[in-house]
Amino acid sequence: MKRVMQAPLFKALFGSRGNTVVTLLMVALFALLLPGLVRWMFGHAVWEAANRAACRLADDGACWAFIRARFALFFYGTYPEGERWRVHAGLALLVVVGTGTLFSHRRRGAWLLALMTVVPVADAVLLAGGMFGLAAVPTERWGGLMLNLVISFVALGGAMPIGIALAFGRRSTWPVIRYGSIGLIEFWRGVPLLTVLFMGLVLLPLFLPNGVNVDNLVRALVVMTIFTGAYMAECVRGGLQGVERGQSEAALALGMHTTQVQLLVVLPQALRLAIPGIINIAVDLFKDTSLVSIVGLFDLMGVVGQSLKDPAWTGLASEGYVFAAIVFFFACLVISLGGSVLERHFSAVPRAGKS
Amino acid sequence: MTGKGRALAWQAAAVVSATAVVLYFANNVATNLAVRGIQFGFGFLWAKAGFDIPFHLVEWDVNFPYGRALWVAGVNTLFASAICIVFASALGLTLALMRLSGNLLAVGTSRALIEVIRNTPQLLQIVFFYFAVLQALPPMRQSVTIGTSVFLNVRGLYVPAASGELWDWISGITLVGVLVAAVLWKRMGMLVPRLLVLPPVLIVGLLAAGFTAQWEPPALKGFNFVGGVRIPPEILALALGVSIYTSAFIAENVRAAILGVHKGQTEAAFSLGLTKGRTMALVVLPQALRLLIPPLTSQYLNIIKSTTLGAAIAYPEILQIFARTVLNQSGRAIEVMTLVLGVFLVVNLIASAGMNAWNRRLALQGR
Numbered sequence: 001m002k003r004v005m006q007a008p009l010f011k012a013l014f015g016s017r018g019n020t021v022v023t024l025l026m027v028a029l030f031a032l033l034l035p036g037l038v039r040w041m042f043g044h045a046v047w048e049a050a051n052r053a054a055c056r057l058a059d060d061g062a063c064w065a066f067i068r069a070r071f072a073l074f075f076y077g078t079y080p081e082g083e084r085w086r087v088h089a090g091l092a093l094l095v096v097v098g099t100g101t102l103f104s105h106r107r108r109g110a111w112l113l114a115l116m117t118v119v120p121v122a123d124a125v126l127l128a129g130g131m132f133g134l135a136a137v138p139t140e141r142w143g144g145l146m147l148n149l150v151i152s153f154v155a156l157g158g159a160m161p162i163g164i165a166l167a168f169g170r171r172s173t174w175p176v177i178r179y180g181s182i183g184l185i186e187f188w189r190g191v192p193l194l195t196v197l198f199m200g201l202v203l204l205p206l207f208l209p210n211g212v213n214v215d216n217l218v219r220a221l222v223v224m225t226i227f228t229g230a231y232m233a234e235c236v237r238g239g240l241q242g243v244e245r246g247q248s249e250a251a252l253a254l255g256m257h258t259t260q261v262q263l264l265v266v267l268p269q270a271l272r273l274a275i276p277g278i279i280n281i282a283v284d285l286f287k288d289t290s291l292v293s294i295v296g297l298f299d300l301m302g303v304v305g306q307s308l309k310d311p312a313w314t315g316l317a318s319e320g321y322v323f324a325a326i327v328f329f330f331a332c333l334v335i336s337l338g339g340s341v342l343e344r345h346f347s348a349v350p351r352a353g354k355s
Numbered sequence: 356m357t358g359k360g361r362a363l364a365w366q367a368a369a370v371v372s373a374t375a376v377v378l379y380f381a382n383n384v385a386t387n388l389a390v391r392g393i394q395f396g397f398g399f400l401w402a403k404a405g406f407d408i409p410f411h412l413v414e415w416d417v418n419f420p421y422g423r424a425l426w427v428a429g430v431n432t433l434f435a436s437a438i439c440i441v442f443a444s445a446l447g448l449t450l451a452l453m454r455l456s457g458n459l460l461a462v463g464t465s466r467a468l469i470e471v472i473r474n475t476p477q478l479l480q481i482v483f484f485y486f487a488v489l490q491a492l493p494p495m496r497q498s499v500t501i502g503t504s505v506f507l508n509v510r511g512l513y514v515p516a517a518s519g520e521l522w523d524w525i526s527g528i529t530l531v532g533v534l535v536a537a538v539l540w541k542r543m544g545m546l547v548p549r550l551l552v553l554p555p556v557l558i559v560g561l562l563a564a565g566f567t568a569q570w571e572p573p574a575l576k577g578f579n580f581v582g583g584v585r586i587p588p589e590i591l592a593l594a595l596g597v598s599i600y601t602s603a604f605i606a607e608n609v610r611a612a613i614l615g616v617h618k619g620q621t622e623a624a625f626s627l628g629l630t631k632g633r634t635m636a637l638v639v640l641p642q643a644l645r646l647l648i649p650p651l652t653s654q655y656l657n658i659i660k661s662t663t664l665g666a667a668i669a670y671p672e673i674l675q676i677f678a679r680t681v682l683n684q685s686g687r688a689i690e691v692m693t694l695v696l697g698v699f700l701v702v703n704l705i706a707s708a709g710m711n712a713w714n715r716r717l718a719l720q721g722r
Binding site: 174175177191192195198199210294315321 | 459474661
């Protein structure tokens, strides 16, 4: 008995009177909630059924048959079935070049150039089609998780240069540049994303020459990119502030030009310091792409919401949204894990002056 | 000298190009408005609105003008924000305490909850609570009864309504007093932390007020409830979604703040003979609060911005009322969006200025 009392696990659960009370409370809470939840998710769940009525046999179980029936829709929207290989190919290209850029020690510049030029063009051609014998797929048919990914990558990629420019602008000693950057950053950070999306929806067409019609997806992409850019600017600014003064002083002493110092010495180190923040922005951005469902695009959230209106599967909101939550959760987990790999990869580089 | 000249040239170039861009857009807007036959101006704010706002805290009638709708929607936004701030703080504190409790089960549960909440979209949570929980409730006649006089059904939560002069006075004085004390509590705070005193005062005051009030419970008469107060499902879902989502972030902020207090402080307090509880209340928490305020400010500002997600479930806040209803009715895109963005910018500016002032008072002098 005494040995049990000394065991770390026992101590962690029943070490003191307060601890014991908390443990018992937690156990009671679990006993109250978990059985019902497990029964709903697994025990009484229906995995195969033709429609909602067939699912109703098990009344207190989830109707996962609904998810199975809609699976492709949730991932590709209404992207034509025969063309879905293009989505896979585009994703594969992005993953390969992205990995190459991040992890190749030599020729990183070439990889980066490919990531910034070849990949966006190739992916746009692949997804939209209309040339090289690829059938055109209008953006109204893009949807599901694929749309979340497209918006995330475009917005993140576009936000990097915007963020870097605004961060340098905010640190500039020239008042016009400085206060202009501050104004832009604070405006975009001060307003909610959803109002910004509405702005893109109703104001962007007014700002462009009469008769120019902008695609609904493009409107969302433009505002999401600028919005993310403002947050990216603050993140990069934090990184810039973290770079020691000695670095730029040394570079100047070596005879480098001010621009060279900033771009070749300060910025790379600043970006390395900013990685955790950038990963946070990426996770937030990915979650926020769900907002486009409110302005008439059919991302995963929008597709789930629309499927719930299907008469054959009515009243299955719990199943639909729980599934969407699981997908978002794992996607965010992948981003976070990838981020920590990245962080470790770059922090492994020995810092000059410290070794 | 050349450096100065270059600086001037670059800045002039920036001003010129920015002006050119603005002029280009302004020209486009003017052409577009002319083509559509719209006159720019805020005169429409005095025109009759003619639509109903289902949930309003200040007086509203279909005959009121658009300008009044902005006020009504603004109050709704602030109301939702206030509720969410209170609940998110309480929930976040609970999660943080669980996480720091050292109890294996509590720590694990808190960690799991925080991870799940932080890694799913806020919109998803709001919509889940609305469509999967509140809209799935039974209809009016089969209401879920909590206690004897609280009813929950698909139309919302029905709670007893309190009235009476004494209730108004006591509850009002308690709320204002606690709020003022929370802000102005100065010297005494070192010996008696306000966090330990004010919540009980609030509870006792409200209880006392409750005893003096006349309670009017909701009762099912025919097809509807008579009496009581109906809390619509939209505000419930919005409050649940936003509070729970933000609470996970607040929990992490609280944890970071408490862990951020230097270990030497605790050790010094122990060596001076302070008990564990007094160390926490007198040494750790006051310093943690100082670290907590900046991140907490941004979380509260996030909450105010997040209430716009109420538009997804038709909660009548500014975005829903203005950017949707008013814009659709009047077609005045620029004026409406300017107002909506302006309101959020002003609220943000005021809130961050207030929090900065508070932060300056609490921040370490001479650092």
